[in-house]
Amino acid sequence: MEVLEGKKSDIILEFKDITKTFPGVVALKNISFTIKKGTVHALVGENGAGKSTLMKILNGLYHADSGEIHLDGEKVQIKDSLQAQQHGIAMVHQELNVVNELSIAENIFLGKEPMNKFGFIDQKSLYRESAEFLKKQKLSYNTKTKMKELSVGEQQMIEIIKTVFFNSKIIIMDEPTSSLSEGEVKKLFEKIKELKAAGTTIIYISHRLEEIDEICDYLTIMRDGMFIKSAKVGEISRNEIIASMVGRNIENAYPKTESNIGELLLEVKGLTNDSIKDVSFEIKRGEILGFAGLVGAGRTEVARAIFGMDPVNSGEIYLEGKKINIKNPRDAVDNGIMMASEDRRKYGLVTKRSVLENISLPNYNRYSKTLFLNGKVETEYSSDICKKLQIKTPSLKTQAASLSGGNQQKLVIGKWLISNPKVFILDEPTRGIDVGAKTEIYKLICELAAEGMAIIMISSDLPELLGMSDRIYTMSEGRITGELSREEATQEKIMHYATIERQAN
Ligand SMILES: Nc1ncnc2c1ncn2[C@@H]1O[C@H](COP(=O)(O)OP(=O)(O)OP(=O)(O)O)[C@@H](O)[C@H]1O
Ligand SMILES: [Mg+2]
Incomplete structure (x- = not known):
């Protein structure tokens, strides 16, 4: 001991x-x-x-x-x-x-609510005490939120x-x-x-x-x-x-390979909604495009808008030169645009379902008639994905909820791979992932790009963005504020553009 x-x-x-x-x-x-x-x-x-x-x-x-x-x-x-x-x-x-x-106050007191003399939750002191407490902690939330x-x-x-x-x-x-x-x-x-x-x-x-x-x-x-x-x-x-x-040495943290960038694949023009303003950018086949910015800069919101999760007020999206209309994630998936969300609990996984089901679920509608006609193909495919991503699970039948956090994240990425997306949006793909597995995910991203997939990688990890991206856009306050090539990009330049205040008009 x-x-x-x-x-x-x-x-x-x-x-x-x-x-x-x-x-x-x-x-x-x-x-x-x-x-x-x-x-x-x-x-x-x-x-x-x-x-x-x-x-x-x-x-x-x-x-x-x-x-x-x-x-x-x-x-x-x-x-x-x-x-x-x-x-x-x-x-x-x-x-x-x-x-x-629940409100912030109710969440703070969850299970330990102050009671009044009639045996009911004492709402008044609940809100008063939590407001005083937050104030003391120098947090300015409204406790009713x-x-x-x-x-x-x-x-x-x-x-x-x-x-x-x-x-x-x-x-x-x-x-x-x-x-x-x-x-x-x-x-x-x-x-x-x-x-x-x-x-x-x-x-x-x-x-x-x-x-x-x-x-x-x-x-x-x-x-x-x-x-x-x-x-x-x-x-x-x-x-x-x-x-x-x-239990071993890790030689190369960012195994970025020479990219083979092809023709223009996705073009986004003037995308605007409540959270993003006039966002325009493009991405080519085989390109790994990084999105940098502080939390709240609007990077996830751009991804959500493209993936059809949030409504768009104006702007256009072109895929392979054709204008496409995305009203919901289904439309996005049908067009070959996939997204692995940063919030795996909410959007990424059905944690009560098995590993196998999580990998197959997003693909049932599209492929059930052909690919997954028999469970054997489904099982083989899922076990391939687990091997490829080194997902540590006792079996394919294991509930997703019981995997370790990092392995759940790998599952979120893995489940989209079967449909072979054209554009793959990865929002904080390595959050919570250990050093060894990170390198595996980077390798995978490079392989996908080499196969001609366009990768949009949103990340708050600057070394990761610099190590993996062919090009980087920076965002601040819902707008794109800069574009840097792999050669130009440095932490300082990214931070400079990521902290630019919004210009008048
Ligand atoms: N409720 C559960 N049922 C079955 N297996 C579980 C359960 N909770 C954890 N495990 C397994 O126990 C092992 C340890 O998992 P744990 O979540 O403690 O890892 P961790 O070190 O926290 O990893 P991470 O950095 O990914 O969060 C893993 O193999 C995991 O799949
Ligand atoms: Mg853990």
């Missing part, structure tokens, strides 16, 4: 020999390590390493098959999240668990803030920054520092190693459900971390 140096009384939490199996998977094998009080402790590892599972056990959502959890030196039983809360443990989930129809009106990033922020409201001793954050804007990340980091100064312990899961250097004190590396090592941040090199995570 590994104990970080320091006095025994410094240790707030200890995992002892935790083992957990799911049907067909050993998710955790004899995990033992300790966490020091008042520190920010990172948990890293590839997709499917077992990070979320271990944290769900700590939060009472899953129960270990064997092993113990010791809190402040005492063995504890955590049967459910209410008990976790009583022990001062709170968790912000990787896959957000917000109830869309419904959760569904917030962006994914804003919802995430509310979930994080909520744990603070209940004075938690240990806060688990499972990839908290994956959908936050830079400004929000900064706010979160300030909050984390503040919490740490007040003695709170934070367990921080992230695939972004830079973040770990910035705010974490210790880190624990997991691989294939096993504990590999714990170390003090700064005393272990980036390369050593990555090598311990993946």
Whole structure:
């Protein structure tokens, strides 16, 4: 067992020999390590390493098959999240668990609403207390706003803030920054520092190693459900971390191949709606086109408009020189335009269905008569996709919900591939994906482009955009503000164009 140096009384939490199996998977094998009080402790590892599972056990959502959890030196039983809360443990989930129809205030108090003397929810104090709390947290939301009106990033922020409201001793954050804007990340980091100064312990899961250097004190590396090592941040090199995570060295982070750019494929002219203004651009066959911008710049909104998810007030779309009319996603798909959404929960996956069904679903209508006449073809195809994308799943029958976050993301991409799109829009394709799998996805993107597909890649990860794009458009406030060739593009230039204020008229 590994104990970080320091006095025994410094240790707030200890995992002892935790083992957990799911049907067909050993998710955790004899995990033992300790966490020091008042520190920010990172948990890293590839997709499917077992990070979320271990944290769900700590939060009472899953129960270990064997092993113990010791809190402040005492063995504890955590049967459910209410008990976790009583022990001062709170968790912000990787896959957000917000109830869309509820207001911000109701969501903050969910399950713990203040009651009045008649035994009803005391609406007045619910709204008053949550408003005061948000004000103290320097957040300017109206607490009556419904959760569904917030962006994914804003919802995430509310979930994080909520744990603070209940004075938690240990806060688990499972990839908290994956959908936050830079400004929000900064706010979160300030909050984390503040919490740490007040003695709170934070367990921080992230695939972004830079973040770990910035705010974490210790880190624990997991691989294939096993504990590999714990170390003090700064005393272990980036390369050593990555090598311990993946069990091998990764030579080339961006395996971009020479592109073979063909004729003009898609032309967008003057696309305008409530969120985007006069957006015009073009993309050729075989081209990987990056879209850069801050969160809220309108990149996803452009994708949604082209894919028929949002109405368009004016503007035209031409495909192979012909004007096309897209009123809904079906029209887009019929024209060979596909989109893998950034919000995989809402648009990407039917999480209650199996891996197999998720891969086949978008294709049933188009192909049922020909391709999927027999289940065998369907099974073969799905298993090919899983192999190609290295989707880690015990079987094709496994529910999508039970895959690790990163593997769900791969599934979102995989399910569109059968229909062989002409234009493939990828919105934050590697969010939540580990370093090894990222490289696999990049390889796949290059292969698709080499086959003549036009790829639109929206990303907030600048090194990724620079490493993968043939050309980059920048957006700010709903408009395209710049265009950079692969040769011209630098982080500085992108940031410059991405922060341009809207010109008068
Ligand atoms: N409810 C479940 N039912 C079945 N298998 C599960 C369930 N939850 C997790 N697993 C499996 O346990 C393993 C560990 O998954 P876990 O979600 O803990 O990984 P992770 O390290 O959080 O990965 P990621 O970085 O992708 O979020 C995976 O193989 C996953 O498929
Ligand atoms: Mg996870």
